[in-house]
Structures are given as C-alpha cells and as structure tokens.
Amino acid sequence: MRPGYLALPSGQVHLRQAGAGSPVLLLHDAPGCAGGWDPELIETIAGRRWVIAPDLIGFGGTTVDDGAAGDLDAQADMLAAALTLLGVRRTPVAAEGAGAAVAARLAARHPGLVHGFLVLHVPYGGAERPPAPSAPDGSGGHLLRLYDEVRDSFVFSPWWRPSARNRRSRGLPSAEVLHALFLETADHGDAHRRLASSAAEAWPGVAGLSGMAVAGDDWAADILALPEGDVVAEPAKSESGERDYVEVSTGVVHVRRFGAQSSGRRPVLMLHANPGSGSGLEPLARALGETRTVLVWDTPGHGRSTPLPGTAADAPTLAGTYVPLLVELLDAQGIETCDVYGTHTGAAMAVELAVAAPDRVGALVLDGVPLFDDQPELVASVMENYFVDLTPDTHGSHLRRAWGASADMALWWPWFNHTPEGVRDVDAYRPEFLHRVVLDMLRSAPHYHRYYRAAWQWPCTERLPLVKRPVLVGSTLTDPLAPMTPVALRLLRDATEATFAPLGAPGSPEANAVLLARYLDGIA
The missing domain is CATH 3.40.50.1820 (Alpha/Beta hydrolase fold, catalytic domain)
Structure with missing residues (x-):
C-alpha cells in the first residue's frame, strides 16, 4: 500500500x-x-x-x-x-x-x-x-509485556482475558507483522x-x-x-505538514520539515546517527527551525524509509549508495544549496555529500566524527561482535537483545567489550531515553547493520582532507568519539572546534540550536 x-x-x-x-x-x-x-x-x-x-x-x-x-x-x-x-x-x-x-x-x-x-x-x-x-523500566520488561499484548490480540478477544472461552479461531501473522504492529503501538504509550x-x-x-x-x-x-x-470531482488539496514521503530511485524516503522557507537563510539538512532515525533529531531540528528551514531524513532502511533493495548481505557504501539518494532528495525538495549537520554515521555521510557535491553544500556541522580507519584491530573486532541479530520472532526475544545492547552502549566501549578496559565512566541511560533509542533501533531491524558497517569501514582519514567547505566539528563531552575530534581538526582545511550539549539533556536542543545558528549565520 x-x-x-x-x-x-x-x-x-x-x-x-x-x-x-x-x-x-x-x-x-x-x-x-x-x-x-x-x-x-x-x-x-x-x-x-x-x-x-x-x-x-x-x-x-x-x-x-x-x-x-x-x-x-x-x-x-x-x-x-x-x-x-x-x-x-x-x-x-x-x-x-x-x-x-x-x-x-x-x-x-x-x-x-x-x-x-x-x-x-x-x-x-x-x-x-x-x-x-507499565512505565519504562531498566530491564525493558515493559516492551516484552507490550509485545505479548500485541500477540495476544490475535489469540484472544479481548486480549487481556486469555481464557478458552475467549479464544479466537485465527492463526498468528508472521513475526515481521507482529514486530511492525508492536512498533506502531509502542510509539504511543497506552493509547x-x-x-x-x-x-x-x-x-x-x-x-x-x-x-x-x-x-x-x-x-x-x-x-x-x-x-x-x-x-467529488476535485478533492481539496492537503497542505504539507512536518512529515512527508519523498520518492527516490530505491523507494520512498521519510522526511521531517521544520521552519519557514522565507527566512532568507540556507536550509539545513540533518543526518542521524546509527542505530536510529530522524526522530532522535526532532528536538534539535524544531529548535533550529525557529531561524531557518530544517529537513531531517530517515536513512533508507531506518525509521519509515523503505530499505535498500537487495539482501541484508549486500554491502552499501556511504559515498556510492547513500549520497546519490541525498542528492535525489535535495533535487526533489528544490534545494540548490544547504548546510549539513551530521552526527556519528550522519557526520560521515555529511562529509561524503560535501566531497561528491560541493556546490550543494554551504557549511558542515559534524557532531562526533567516526574516525576508525587508523584502528584496524578495533574495526575487525567490531565487524565480528558489534551487530546484534535483530531478526523478529513471534516471542519477541529480539527485543531483549536490542535492549541489552543499547543499554551496554552507555556502560562499555564498544558495548560488547565487557572488560575493565572497556568501562565507560558515565551514567547509565535513563529508562525513558533508552526506550526511545531501542524503538529507533528496532525500526531498522533486521538490516540495521548495513548502514552501520558502512560507517565503521569509512576511510575517514582519506576523506576529510577532501572537504572544501567550512566545518564546525566537535562532540559532547561524554561521547566515545570525542578523542577523535583533534585528529579531525588536523585533517580538515577550514575547521572550528565546538562542544555540543548531549542530546536528551534538558535544554540541550535549544543550546545546540543557538550554537549552530551562530556558526552557520557567519558563513557567507
């Protein structure tokens, strides 16, 4: 449909x-x-x-x-x-x-x-x-209970009274359908x-x-x-809203738009981290939209964007696979030139867009640069251990794996390095924040690793020197990619360092929006 x-x-x-x-x-x-x-x-x-x-x-x-x-x-x-x-x-x-x-x-x-x-x-x-x-808890048990409710709705009527008298004479749908219904329900609490x-x-x-x-x-x-x-012969035309679908060569891309087009400033394209979708950038995009137009996409295979064609075993690249789709998106939106914000995997893609289509990019903002090509042992370990199997099953065991890996991302680096050397000296994620992170991750199941692997294997040290546009580069203080910022500053031609407030912290979207707007307004 x-x-x-x-x-x-x-x-x-x-x-x-x-x-x-x-x-x-x-x-x-x-x-x-x-x-x-x-x-x-x-x-x-x-x-x-x-x-x-x-x-x-x-x-x-x-x-x-x-x-x-x-x-x-x-x-x-x-x-x-x-x-x-x-x-x-x-x-x-x-x-x-x-x-x-x-x-x-x-x-x-x-x-x-x-x-x-x-x-x-x-x-x-x-x-x-x-x-x-049930409110989000530290173990993710509320998600498993919700998955059971979705499953039971096919087995009993009403689903909260599991008795033989209320048994429905129908089979279970596929695990993929149960997974999709769970996600569309989990986004809305107890609605x-x-x-x-x-x-x-x-x-x-x-x-x-x-x-x-x-x-x-x-x-x-x-x-x-x-x-x-x-x-009727001629239906009324619906005005465009914040969310929309845009046709590209691989399917449809889901986007969010914020701000007014009449600001006179360059629009900003925002590219999210992985695993995730554009929903995690909504607070920042909404705040930045007070001064300019902001466009946030869901990377193909994430959020509500259709997956890339082919099998999960295919190996897309940031430059060859995703950047052409970004250019298609800009063309479809009538955007000639824009500033580009990217965080983590999105930062790598922002660099590739600036290299491939420099005439389409005004300035870059890189929040956490994934600079791994000078750490081959780490990359090899990640390729073997990092990516969790998120294939849905009818009992929801993939939810437990997604929750556990996401929770460990706050505690270890990389998350599977459960040794003293891997300890991160930061607070555990709050259950409410972790809930949103896990749902975003699950939206890209089971193929989320395709985009992720492309970022881990991205040749950062080769690509950063090719950027010819001004760049604001930095990270949050607790970002595991923060130690890579000094290297990125040395490799970029025209770079300014910044420290970003962590996403999810009170007031951080507004603070980061002010920081971005001040920098971007200074770029002719």
Whole structure:
C-alpha cells in the first residue's frame, strides 16, 4: 500500500492507500495500524476498490494528540476530516475490533458519509478493562509485556482475558507483522489501551446499529459486497505538514520539515546517527527551525524509509549508495544549496555529500566524527561482535537483545567489550531515553547493520582532507568519539572546534540550536 500523510489543523493523519475507483475505508483494531492488514486481503480488494486505511489517533504515524485516542468522537471527526480532504463523499466502512466502535461513532456523527458498515470482528464487551500501562523500566520488561499484548490480540478477544472461552479461531501473522504492529503501538504509550477500553464500554449501546453487518469467514468477499461509495470531482488539496514521503530511485524516503522557507537563510539538512532515525533529531531540528528551514531524513532502511533493495548481505557504501539518494532528495525538495549537520554515521555521510557535491553544500556541522580507519584491530573486532541479530520472532526475544545492547552502549566501549578496559565512566541511560533509542533501533531491524558497517569501514582519514567547505566539528563531552575530534581538526582545511550539549539533556536542543545558528549565520 502507498503510505502518505494528510495535514489537519489537529495534526497529520498517516494512512495507506491501494487500488482505485469506489472507496472503502478500513479501520484497524487496538493494538493495530494501517500497515497490519493482510496483504492478500488488500490485494483482492484493491483489484476492484480504492482502499483507504488510516492510522487512528494514538497509532502508527498519525501525529494528532495521543490524548484523544480513547475519545470516539475525536476519532470519528478526524476520519471525517481526512476523508473530506481525499474527496470522499460517501464510503462503506469495514472495521475490526475497536475500530468497529470508531466506525459506529463515525456513522452516528457523520451519517451522510458512511454508506454501509461491516464489522470484521465484534469489539470486546464486558465489565473488565485493559490492564494499566507499565512505565519504562531498566530491564525493558515493559516492551516484552507490550509485545505479548500485541500477540495476544490475535489469540484472544479481548486480549487481556486469555481464557478458552475467549479464544479466537485465527492463526498468528508472521513475526515481521507482529514486530511492525508492536512498533506502531509502542510509539504511543497506552493509547491502545484507552481506545480498547472506550470501545468495550461503548459497544453494547451500538450493537445492532441500522445498516451494520457482521462479516463471515471470507472478509474479502464481504467487503467487496458492500455498496459503492462516491467521490467529488476535485478533492481539496492537503497542505504539507512536518512529515512527508519523498520518492527516490530505491523507494520512498521519510522526511521531517521544520521552519519557514522565507527566512532568507540556507536550509539545513540533518543526518542521524546509527542505530536510529530522524526522530532522535526532532528536538534539535524544531529548535533550529525557529531561524531557518530544517529537513531531517530517515536513512533508507531506518525509521519509515523503505530499505535498500537487495539482501541484508549486500554491502552499501556511504559515498556510492547513500549520497546519490541525498542528492535525489535535495533535487526533489528544490534545494540548490544547504548546510549539513551530521552526527556519528550522519557526520560521515555529511562529509561524503560535501566531497561528491560541493556546490550543494554551504557549511558542515559534524557532531562526533567516526574516525576508525587508523584502528584496524578495533574495526575487525567490531565487524565480528558489534551487530546484534535483530531478526523478529513471534516471542519477541529480539527485543531483549536490542535492549541489552543499547543499554551496554552507555556502560562499555564498544558495548560488547565487557572488560575493565572497556568501562565507560558515565551514567547509565535513563529508562525513558533508552526506550526511545531501542524503538529507533528496532525500526531498522533486521538490516540495521548495513548502514552501520558502512560507517565503521569509512576511510575517514582519506576523506576529510577532501572537504572544501567550512566545518564546525566537535562532540559532547561524554561521547566515545570525542578523542577523535583533534585528529579531525588536523585533517580538515577550514575547521572550528565546538562542544555540543548531549542530546536528551534538558535544554540541550535549544543550546545546540543557538550554537549552530551562530556558526552557520557567519558563513557567507
């Protein structure tokens, strides 16, 4: 399905579409997301209908305030606004579980919009409600509990009452689907519990709604039997929001945009570290966006960007594989020249962009330079031991591996060097910070090592002298790459040293934004 966003006053709706012609709206369960629908089901329906599958509030990529996840009125009004932007005048709705309660509220509040209502799975009723949320803990146990909830939603109804009486007669999806649903749920705390609770409470009052039908075993046939919907000739155009998808030669790249284009200053392209995505740079990008346009990408295979083609065994390079995609992105955005900020792996890629396309780069900001080519023994050890197997499995054991490796990154250098020589004299990561780091890492599973290996094998000492643009270079005080800054300063032609406030610390995004803006404004 084609991913995309619609911009509403309350935020952006993330949705997926397939097919063409008469519309049909699909609403997912809680937990769930637009990407969780069975591909064979979608393929069958899309052969004859225009499939519209949004992420509800509190799920997936939708950015509307998660606090409204359990508000069925807010969910219904959001859907009505999104459908209006798409040009949908009337549409049948097929909904599973908690999504069926949302569909019922949509039909009640916007009766002219809903033309046929099919319940794929009756929402759970009864007096009991989902369990209370568990806050992030130092062991990552809250993620394992959430993974079990996602898995149990396919086995029991409701998923929080695992009894034989509530057993569902369906199989488990693949581990990859469970993993994706887990990620789309984990980003939003307890939103899925709040929607499930509201749906369970509301359902007895809407069961048997006029025009409602309950699907049998053949969901595709029942959905295609729904009446046809209507669309307007010329739908309204959705304004661009902070998040978007951009087509490149390898697929789609997910980007975030901040700031106003009329500032008169060069835009800034921001490149994230690994493992991670552009989400970790959002606070800095938002702060820097007060004075200029900022564009943050998710590297292919990370965040919401599609992976590179080929197998995980393929070995991409920063210069030959990723930099051409950056140039495609700049072309697609109409950006002739920009400043470039990169941290760790992103710093290496920023250097390669400046070398390959110097006319596209004004100045560089390098926050932690990965200078490893003068340490061949370290690189050999990393290639053998650093990269954790994050292949998803149905029991979630890959979550434990991701959490353990990420937690050890704060305690040892490299993280697998559990010897006195590897000890880092810094605080352990806070559970809330580690939670975000692990989810970012898991979004790139199982192929996160492809981009990472390219950085560890990057010939830094050969490439830095080729940079012909001004560079602000440095790191945070506790960065394990901090000792490499003096070497980078010697290798660069026009370099200024800086000390950055650590990401995640209170006030650090604003402090770093001031530092970057002052430097970049001084570059003609």
